[in-house]
Amino acid sequence: FNTFQCYLKDTDRKIAEHIDRADRDGFNFAAKLVRGAYMVLERARAKELKQASPIHDCIEETHACFDQAVRTILQREAVVEGRSDANLLVASHNQNSIEKAIETMSQLGLSSGESGVSFGQLLGMSDHISYTLGRGGYKAYKYVPYGPVSEVLPYLIRRAQENSDLLGGVAQQRSMLLEELRSRAAGVIWK
Template sequence: LLHQWLILQACRIPYLPNLLGPLLRVSHALHLDPITHWVLSQTAFSHFCGGRTPQDTLPLMNTLASHGVFTILDLGIETDPAEETSTEMGEDRADMVANGIIQAIRTAKDQPETMVALKVSALTSLPDHLVRWSDGLREARRRFHSLATHPAPSKDQAASPLDITSSILNSHRRISKLCDEAAAASPSSPSVPLLMDAEYSSVQPAIRHLTLLLSQTYNALGPQPLVYDTLQMYLREGPLVLTESAEDAMRDNRPYAVKLVRGAYVARERRDAEAEGRPDRVWASKALTDAAYDGASSWLLSRSADTPGSTHTVLATHNARSIAQSLDAASSVSSAAPSPYMAYAQLLGMGELVTARLRQRGARVGKYVVYGEVSDLVPYMVRRVEENAEGVQGGGD
């Protein structure tokens, strides 16, 4: 407890969260990564992460389960579309990530209610191809009638359509393999829901399109959805994407499954918008983001109440006000608690009071348990400190 308290106090030191990223970059330039990673393993890693492998997280998962909290396993490896790598190296890395997620799925099958999260960019050989595909999808939405003769705006470097298509098809193959593994069920080994994590807005159209394809296949197999979309409500397009996605599911006669978040990349999104000379895709203020999130939460709750089983929602937030509003609204439309169609989630090491209050109210609640090697989880740990400092106090987003 003292160790956790000290880490939380460090997160509240003025300017330290904003300095952490630059300090780590200086450390890397000075070839001090082994020392830095050891320090992180004893501090941020031990607090915000569950272990290096899915098996390492089992004691924690059992402890959470004993308190009525389910686990969402998340291999925290991230890839940046701006990073350069060869196709061969990228394919090997993506295959390694896929194998790591398969281990998480197999671990989850032995733990009731456990979910598994994944990042499409980490399963793509060249994440920049997701950017290019997303550019094309945006262009297609604006000018679908002339897409063939008007190339989508993208990077200066050339990338052939064949390369991009091959990369995306390989991503789809990997994720389909994960879905097959997660869907395989028996009386003693249930299926494992997969949460498709949201990433930078530059790749979101591609991720959303892949999620749609997978949902059309795997969420039509039965009443319980396998594939969950993730919507970032700090994006201006969030409310429109939500209604369009739900309508797509209704037309396909399949349940709509979604994890709702505010978003964790505000600083990066604003920098990218300025660098590219385009309008910011993020709402101009936190108040507008809060309104979008709470409005989406209310809309999903009403939809679920009107047609039980049509909508399965995970509200991923540390914001106590948003959660209280959701719980009060749920109580007003249904006396049944907890709803099998609504769950809440917080990050390990954050929002502990919020999680406890949810359990007291009888809600279904889970913890995001990130695992992986310390060196792979540095971006995740930095972001937890930089952008969620309020959350560790129990009232953030």
């Protein structure tokens, strides 16, 4: 999988180039779409080099880029389904974007479990989304960063900054987890 960071202004162009190259050269196209987490570093580097920032000017542009990239790749997936030529990992904690991806899959006739589409979230973040996807038959993955603390901690801090809008969803997630625990406990009692 190539990772495409949708906070970059040239992401649409890069995806189109990679798709064209895969088609031309006959290899499988596989993409992991993320919003991105290096905004501070990218902006600082651009400023240092006296260049325009490569980052979208606002979060709404990043959201639009992410959702458009998902649509572009899903439309390609719909054309080549059954040949396993396209693979997409929608790596997002954003419930709205995931719902849009599922809606687009449905519109294009892409099945939940048999297409080359999967979803991924960081373990411990948006678990309610991952569980719902899994129950719906979608391929859902949780990833766990590992390595030296000096590398993992900054990574996790960037994830938290990137997903600060999720902090409002913590109460919702806690409520959903309690509901799931009650449901499972009731299932054990009644068996």
